[in-house]
Amino acid sequence: MEGGSWKEPDETLTAPRGKKMNRKLLFAVLAAAAASLLLGVARASAWQKDPDSMVDPVKVVASLVLPTPDVTIGDQDTTVAGIGDATVGAGDMSYSDPPHGTTFWVDNTPLSGDCPQATFVSIQSAVTASGPNDTVKVCPGTYMEQVRIAGSTHDGLRLESLTPLGATIQFPAVTSINHQLIDVDDADGVTIRGFVITGPFNSAGCSVDRWEGVLFENNAVNGRLDHNHVTLIRDVDPALWGCQQGDAVAIGRRLLDPTPPGIPASAEIDHNVIDRYQKNGVQAVNPGTNAIVHHNTINASTEPALRAIIASNGVVVFREAAATVEFNSVANNQFTAFPLSTGIILDEAPAGSSEVDHNSVFDNDFGIETDTQMGLDISHNSVYDNLGDAITLCGEVTFFCGPAEQIVVRANDVTGNLGSGIALFGADSNLLKSNHIEHNGSPTGDTTDGIRVDSGSMDNQILDNHMHANVHHDCHDDSAGAGTGGTANTWSGDSGDTQNRDGLCRFATTIP
Structure with a gap:
């Protein structure tokens, strides 16, 4: 780390493959839903920032009891x-x-x-x-x-x-x-x-x-x-x-x-x-x-x-x-009431202790998510056909996330997700390199892209990623600063068809 930005490692890796809902939009919906769920019989711990306690179990039981005849x-x-x-x-x-x-x-x-x-x-x-x-x-x-x-x-x-x-x-x-x-x-x-x-x-x-x-x-x-x-x-x-x-x-x-x-x-x-x-x-x-x-x-x-x-x-x-999660197939984690089920979640692992590599993650609400995480490696995963974002780095305090820094997202194959391919929310000083990101996004609202960087993410290195046919932009950065194209991040060697501002990706048409 030099000057608060990512110093790229010396080694060079090559690439592997991803479907999800945009988290920012989803949290707005959840805020309203949470207000109603917290009334009445909500269990005290149900809405803490635990990645697996996003649902009030007592309320769900009360409101969604199934008829038993056709349940196997x-x-x-x-x-x-x-x-x-x-x-x-x-x-x-x-x-x-x-x-x-x-x-x-x-x-x-x-x-x-x-x-x-x-x-x-x-x-x-x-x-x-x-x-x-x-x-x-x-x-x-x-x-x-x-x-x-x-x-x-x-x-x-x-x-x-x-x-x-x-x-x-x-x-x-x-x-x-x-x-x-x-x-x-x-x-x-x-x-x-x-x-x-x-x-x-x-x-x-x-x-x-x-x-x-x-x-x-x-x-x-x-x-x-x-x-x-x-x-x-x-x-x-x-x-x-x-x-x-x-x-x-x-x-x-x-x-x-x-x-x-x-x-x-x-x-x-x-x-x-x-x-x-x-x-x-x-x-x-x-x-x-x-x-x-x-x-x-x-x-x-x-x-x-x-x-x-x-x-x-x-x-x-x-x-x-801490965990090493590799060479797994992870699928079908979906929750239709509040689509927040996720294939792989890492939250608060010690810096440099964990990696998520060479997994196939598909048909979940979200693919791979990090929350309050530093020094994590996410590489060579195939993340596809999820209903929301494929890979999410969350450091945004309004989403109850802590710092998301020094995370390497490299050589992943991310295709066919309904959310963004890679989404950064309040995430700083990370490396996104040599990822293949195609055919992600949803036409509903301008909230999904190939790589989507929100206004609160800065000092990230976004290098040599290949993007194509993502909705709405292949390359999207809402931050402001002294970086590439007036952003707070460095984009270099990336290619795509569309971008939301000039200078992010080669060959890209700017569509604000």
């Missing part, structure tokens, strides 16, 4: 091709690897003779009997139980389905006081592999304590969740879907303000299918938490009835957690 809960066992051993990378352990420690076998139908070596009929009993670095092998079947792996006596435990997706762990009809299907609590190096992990759960009402399919918490570090199908982590009662309380996978326990930040955890989440969740696909929270999320397929529900109630997000990293 879909709680049957599920198998999905493509996440078994065939997708194991070179660094992945194989089912043929010899187990370490003692192996405990589980079969809940021992009389069938399918698994003669099994001596336990429940997963929890085998886990309780196990020690550090042991392995629990689970034979095919459906296990209606909650599993808790707690304490250093279970460090290094491997919990594995005997065959890929052959064993299902499902919320029982009556749950314990814990809200987790699988809870890894203060146990390090725990691996969970090859299961169908499924709901629905029976919450019996809205709760400030979220429900999770898998939770790593309380200093549980170096965990791993791989080659599983995590699905239907939502309420069994459709009338409670608006509670926004079902997270498929969580790293760090989420606590509501004004409670002090929670205790961290860390885990690698890879090669999973994560779908049909009630709130977030993968969530990482708390200072010191670190999540590595890669090679997953993360899809929210596509049923219109659910989209009217559930404000889902794909990957959410906030409250000073």
Whole structure:
């Protein structure tokens, strides 16, 4: 950083691909909506600046209760091709690897003779009997139980389905006081592999304590969740879907303000299918938490009835957690009541700690959003067919965002979004370089563009981006200063068909 502007890194990268609603217009609508929602039964924490609490759950439940006859809960066992051993990378352990420690076998139908070596009929009993670095092998079947792996006596435990997706762990009809299907609590190096992990759960009402399919918490570090199908982590009662309380996978326990930040955890989440969740696909929270999320397929529900109630997000990293999010497919996070559901959100990660690279993010309300973020890398993503802005950098205080600075947005392929390709709101000293941005925008109002920089964004370097056929402009900058074309930013080497002022892009016709 020199003189408050971005100093371009030495290395040069090349490019990859994006649909969304314009955030500025949306917040004006939300302001009016929020005023009405806050009356009456609004829960106290519902409208805080948490990226995943944009909706008042109690009010939504009260106003959008669904008729149940044509609602399919879909709680049957599920198998999905493509996440078994065939997708194991070179660094992945194989089912043929010899187990370490003692192996405990589980079969809940021992009389069938399918698994003669099994001596336990429940997963929890085998886990309780196990020690550090042991392995629990689970034979095919459906296990209606909650599993808790707690304490250093279970460090290094491997919990594995005997065959890929052959064993299902499902919320029982009556749950314990814990809200987790699988809870890894203060146990390090725990691996969970090859299961169908499924709901629905029976919450019996809205709760400030979220429900999770898998939770790593309380200093549980170096965990791993791989080659599983995590699905239907939502309420069994459709009338409670608006509670926004079902997270498929969580790293760090989420606590509501004004409670002090929670205790961290860390885990690698890879090669999973994560779908049909009630709130977030993968969530990482708390200072010191670190999540590595890669090679997953993360899809929210596509049923219109659910989209009217559930404000889902794909990957959410906030409250000073850090994450590497790469090589994932994130789709279908849409909330029709207030279109703010987002594919990937990073909020308040420590400077320089996180990156969002090589993901496909599509068919969400918004694609990738950063809020109150410094020193983040967003590169080589394909962001397309979202209903609003594809990539958003928010540092605007009137939108409840803190500083958005030193963010690198490079070599992304951004196409076919209904909002802007890349939108900056109160974002300073960032680098936007070598992005391919085409066919984004909506003809409704002059609020969408290829790259759109608002009047409060300054000292940004906007370099070598290729833009074409975006509505309303390929190149748009509303700031004022001593930069390019009288803006407060530097535009250089960019190309486009249209611009809102002279000097921003080569070959561009100026259309005020």
